Amino acid sequence: MxxxxxxxxxxxxxxxxxxxxxxxxxxxxxxxxxxxxxxxxxxxxxxxxxxxxxxxxxxxxxxxxxxxxxxxxxxxxxxxxxxxxxxxxxxxxxxxxxxxxxxxxxxxxxxxxxFKNDVQPEIILENLKKNTRVSRFIRLIAYDPAERPELSLERLSYIGPLNQRYSFVADYDELRGYTGAEALRKTGIRYVDGLKISAVIFPADQIKEIIPMNARGLMQVINSVEQTSQLKPSFDVTGKLSNIWPAAVSGLKDKERLESWSWTEYGRFYKYYCSLSYEFRCNTEKYPASTLLGTLTHDWHPLGFARHASRGGNTCSDDNLQRSSCELSEWPADEEFLKSVGTRAFMIPNLPISSIKGRILIDFSNPTVQKIPSLLPDGISPNEFFTANPVSSLQVR
Known part of the structure; x- marks a missing residue:
């Protein structure tokens, strides 16, 4: 048997x-x-x-x-x-x-x-000066999961708040390699323990309208919002500039050439754009257009970058800080100024995230440890990478 x-x-x-x-x-x-x-x-x-x-x-x-x-x-x-x-x-x-x-x-x-970043402040400032082309953008959204669960990746639907017409984004290449918390600070926002961060990374060529957020770019965005929305009272960029220097009005018309946002082309009008930018930012409650734009906090510099959170100051209550920001006869490059440089700032239309092709969504559940990754090297699969680097494992979608 x-x-x-x-x-x-x-x-x-x-x-x-x-x-x-x-x-x-x-x-x-x-x-x-x-x-x-x-x-x-x-x-x-x-x-x-x-x-x-x-x-x-x-x-x-x-x-x-x-x-x-x-x-x-x-x-x-x-x-x-x-x-x-x-x-x-x-x-x-x-x-x-x-x-x-x-x-x-x-x-x-x-x-x-x-997980390496070698983009120094000098390079960021030079990119600002020339308005060099961006290949990818990143949007960082810090939130308390208990108080603002709607900002988690599972529920996030737009780049910015639903009421906004334009939202802030940053140059991804200037932030990759930093932890979520470090990157947040480089965009001028202080990180508080316990917060999570939702990140959206996407190709710049998917965005039709990109406005570098220097003082000139801010004037263009305010103009666009007020002209299309018929908001009252209006800030009336054109009227204010016409009273100061009419030639500065024509300096806002070009929205196609990258060079039009370079210091070489708009530098002669900078102090006028800069003074108006502070007039708008420090009196946002007067102008309905401010509710349709990404929030202009104290970290924003009229040259078009976010100041590092640790270097911020209240420019609305500090006349000396305003003057030092606006009365520039040449492009700044001193060491103390470089220490304040965080990352370049841009505004784009507030789009549905699902409409952006090539997007990458990352949930930073532990932003003080997890870093913003570069694109995966050739021949390495996401599973192989994140298995080999469990400390930096993220939910990539």
Whole structure:
């Protein structure tokens, strides 16, 4: 009975020849992957065949006629042949191990670079001066999960609050590699323990209207909102500038060329745009247009960047700070000024997140530890990366 059961089990469990052949194929590939190793193995096999022929001849010969040197001819090449046959695969495996080590080191460097940011304040300021093109934007939304659950990724539907026409975004490349909390501070917002952060990263070429948020850009956005919404009382950018310097009005018309927001082109009008920007920002309760724009807090600098949260100051109550911001005859580059530079600021239309192609949504549940990642290096899958870096694991959608 037991014998019959064993027989039936054997019949029901055929040998997995495919698996065996697959393993053998892999072994052959590994042991012949190096050209020199394969050559040594081939030479060793030829030598062993030679030794086999000599051994066969000696066996067939008269024992009395077998001399010592005959035995040496058999023994020495035989040992050499066996050494070569063993050395060939060993060399191949060694070279394969070295290649794997190089790949591992390269992969480790990719992982390190994945969370690295080398964009210095000097570069950010130079990008501001020239208004260099942005490849990707990022929107960071800090929230208390108990008080504002609607700001979690699961419930977030628009880039900004529903009532806004334009919302603030930042240059993604200037913030990648920082923790969520550090990045938030670089946008001028203080991080409070316990907050979570929802992040939306998306390609800039998906956005039709992009306004660099220097003083000139702010005037353009206010103008656009007031002209299309018929808000009263209006700030009337055109009227105010016409009374100061009419040429500054025409300086707002170009919204197509990147260079029109560069210091070279708008610098001569800067102090007028700057003074009006403070008049608007410090009296937002007077102008309904302010409710349709992203909030202009004290971190915003009229040159178009968010000041680092630790360097902020209330420009509305500090006349000296206003003057130092507006009365610039040349582009600033002193060390103290550089310390205040956080990241460039832009305004874009407040779009439904679902309408933006190529978007990446990240939920920072622990923003003091989790970092804003770069794009995944070639050949590395998200699962492989986040498995290898559990401290930085994020919910990527």
């Amino acid at each position: 037991a014998t019959e059961a064993v027989k039936n089990a054997a019949e029901q469990a055929p040998i997995a020849w495919d698996n065996i052949f697959s393993v053998l194929k892999k072994i052959i590939e590994l042991t012949t992957s190096d050209n020199l190793g394969s050559f040594l193995s081939a030479v060793g096999i030829v030598v062993l065949f030679f030794c086999g022929g000599v051994a066969y001849k000696l066996i067939k010969s008269n024992p009395a006629s077998v001399m010592l040197w005959h035995k040496l001819i058999l023994f020495v090449p035989g040992v050499l042949g066996m050494l070569l046959v063993v050395a060939g695969p060993a060399l191949s495996l060694y070279q394969q191990a070295r290649k794997s080590e190089v790949i591992y080191r390269s992969r480790a460097e990719q992982f390190e670079n994945f």
